[in-house]
Amino acid sequence: MDGISLGPLIIRWNGLLIALGVAMGALLAAYEAKRRDADPEIIYDLFLPLAIWGTLGARLWHILTPSISSIQLGLTTGYYFSHPVDLVSFWIGGFGIPGAWLGGTLALLYFARKNEYPFWELTDILAPGLALAQAVGRLGNYFNQELYGLPTTFPLKIFIDPAHRLSGFGTVNIYQQLFAYESLLNLANMAFLLWLSHRLGGILKAGDLFLAYLGFYSLVRFLLEFLRLDVSLVNGINVNQVFFAFVFLCAGTGMYLCHRAVQKL
DSSP: OOEEEETTEEEEHHHHHHHHHHHHHHHHHHHHHHHTTOOTHHHHHHHHHHHHHHHHHHHHHHHHSOBHHHHHTTOOHHHHHHSHHHHSOTTSSOOOHHHHHHHHHHHHHHHHHHTTOOHHHHHHHHHHHHHHHHHHHHTHHHHHTOSOBSBOOSSSEEEOOGGGSOTTOTTOOEEEOHHHHHHHHHHHHHHHHHHHHHHSTTTOOTTHHHHHHHHHHHHHHHHHTTTBSSOBEETTEEHHHHHHHHHHHHHHHHHHHHHHHHHHO
């Protein structure tokens, strides 16, 4: 069953779990804001712009860097731009987390500047909630039979219907549940960030928690891309893997330079 049928309306499990993840992430961020003596209302004010710009960024990333399965269905970048209506037909094709990060960051920068609120403090408040939202949202890939890994005999495995298999894998039934790996590791990321915030809050600098979130998730995605079949290739290069390697290096460098500068004072 693809979702919940409400008359002519079908609420798909993938979309429902993404929405649930976003709501849970927002609640956790509100809790973190209150714990930090900030107004939790700021999270609810941020909710809509982050959701809109994150979604648009994620969609644009998919359009510019379609995966192998999308290309096999004819959903190339050229197709989207020659069919403008499908650019915003979100049920066609998919989304990309790098674009969600970029779109959400631009919205957050604008919000922080407009409201004269420290940008890096906002990112730290949001970081654990972002990890939780991704952990819950990833489970929706189970119902869409997507984001699976290499063929396997490993106990944590999934049967993929022939209609969802990539070209050349028509006779292969069982694959790794890559989405489950990522979901569990996102939960670990959330727990790690909460531990850092509660135990080491006195020595952390503004932005440290967000940089830790970026570094942890980027390393996870970089490694999982080695197991993924349905990658996004640009000139034969896995663009997502390159992006996450770059973010991991930037996050580590940023944290190092920040604390090195403080030590010199």
